[in-house]
Amino acid sequence: MIRAVPHVAAMAPYPLADVTGFGTTSLAQNESAFPTSPAALSAGREALERAPLYPDPDWCELRAAIAGVHGLDPARVLCGAGSMELIGSLIRAFAGPGDQVLGTEFGYLFVASAAAQARATHVRATEVDLTVSADRVLEAVTNKTRLVFVCNPGNPTGTRVPNAELIRLRENLPADLLLVIDQAYGEFDGDDPSAIFDLVERGDTVVLRTFSKAYGLAGARVGWGLFPEPIGGEVRKLLNPNNVTGVSQAMAAAAIRDQAHMQAVVARTALIRDRFADDLRAAGLGVPKSHTNFVLIRFADPATARAADAALRAAGILMRGMGGYGLPECLRATVGPEEVIDRALAVLRGDRLEA
Numbered sequence: 001m002i003r004a005v006p007h008v009a010a011m012a013p014y015p016l017a018d019v020t021g022f023g024t025t026s027l028a029q030n031e032s033a034f035p036t037s038p039a040a041l042s043a044g045r046e047a048l049e050r051a052p053l054y055p056d057p058d059w060c061e062l063r064a065a066i067a068g069v070h071g072l073d074p075a076r077v078l079c080g081a082g083s084m085e086l087i088g089s090l091i092r093a094f095a096g097p098g099d100q101v102l103g104t105e106f107g108y109l110f111v112a113s114a115a116a117q118a119r120a121t122h123v124r125a126t127e128v129d130l131t132v133s134a135d136r137v138l139e140a141v142t143n144k145t146r147l148v149f150v151c152n153p154g155n156p157t158g159t160r161v162p163n164a165e166l167i168r169l170r171e172n173l174p175a176d177l178l179l180v181i182d183q184a185y186g187e188f189d190g191d192d193p194s195a196i197f198d199l200v201e202r203g204d205t206v207v208l209r210t211f212s213k214a215y216g217l218a219g220a221r222v223g224w225g226l227f228p229e230p231i232g233g234e235v236r237k238l239l240n241p242n243n244v245t246g247v248s249q250a251m252a253a254a255a256i257r258d259q260a261h262m263q264a265v266v267a268r269t270a271l272i273r274d275r276f277a278d279d280l281r282a283a284g285l286g287v288p289k290s291h292t293n294f295v296l297i298r299f300a301d302p303a304t305a306r307a308a309d310a311a312l313r314a315a316g317i318l319m320r321g322m323g324g325y326g327l328p329e330c331l332r333a334t335v336g337p338e339e340v341i342d343r344a345l346a347v348l349r350g351d352r353l354e355a
């Protein structure tokens, strides 16, 4: 029988989230707890009528909507089937055998997978107090480093570094090394993003965003990024033509134009999140301050985390185990609807549950 090429045969499959069973509520994938913008839903329904046609391969309406909201040049925006597609294409474009892709200790696991696909080596800079450290990243750079991935705010930690630190990081990295700032949770982060978008003008920095979290469109698979001109041109060669469906483009364009809906989602998520985090801390658990739509919950040890996970599952609630991130004593919980969070809290406090 035919065998896969050696680097694929050697790869572990990307760890997918558990499939949610009947009657189970997933807090495992950081999806929005709230319904998608009604404007996005009706734009999607209308776009369904155009299903016989290929979508706009150049994402013109979507790019214009993104650029309009953020004050960007639409020519610098590329769209992907989720930002994962953009991460994969960036790595394939700029790293190959013998090259290093540098992430951080608790950085996004998919970056390691994408590096393996490109036969590049994934290395990690340590973090300090579950937070990205610009100095540790700078210390980890070698003459083989081609790309540096920093997720801010971070997943699965929820922590953030100030924009000024990312600017300092960029200024101290070698100019021929590409910095990729993954802002999948950027909408939840109060800081003005323009200083980060401005870094792209330097020609050596890419900023990635997604519709999967604050915009409530994880199922539509739309991500976008701001790319310097020659970098974007190379990445575009590796994207599948017609990568984002017409329905998804229409939904995403309408969703980003409905800033009021997104801001309401972010505000309500933050209220539930901060109360949940306070209550967890009051129950003796460790919770770093989150700037996202999830919290990282630290138990006394891995066995206690596993027992909590089992009790939550028995109560119909699925969180995400963090063993794959080297944090086996932690569970990550998406901020879900208030009623689900209250039930999760009751389980974690060991309250008696009603049958």
Ligand SMILES: *Cc1c(COP(=O)(O)O)cnc(C)c1O
Residues within 6 Å of the ligand: 030, 081, 082, 083, 084, 085, 108, 151, 155, 182, 184, 209, 210, 211, 212, 213, 218, 221, 222, 223
């Ligand atoms: C959710 C997430 C993404 C977004 O992935 P999509 O492919 O756009 O759904 C990217 N990076 C991080 C760190 C994430 O948590």
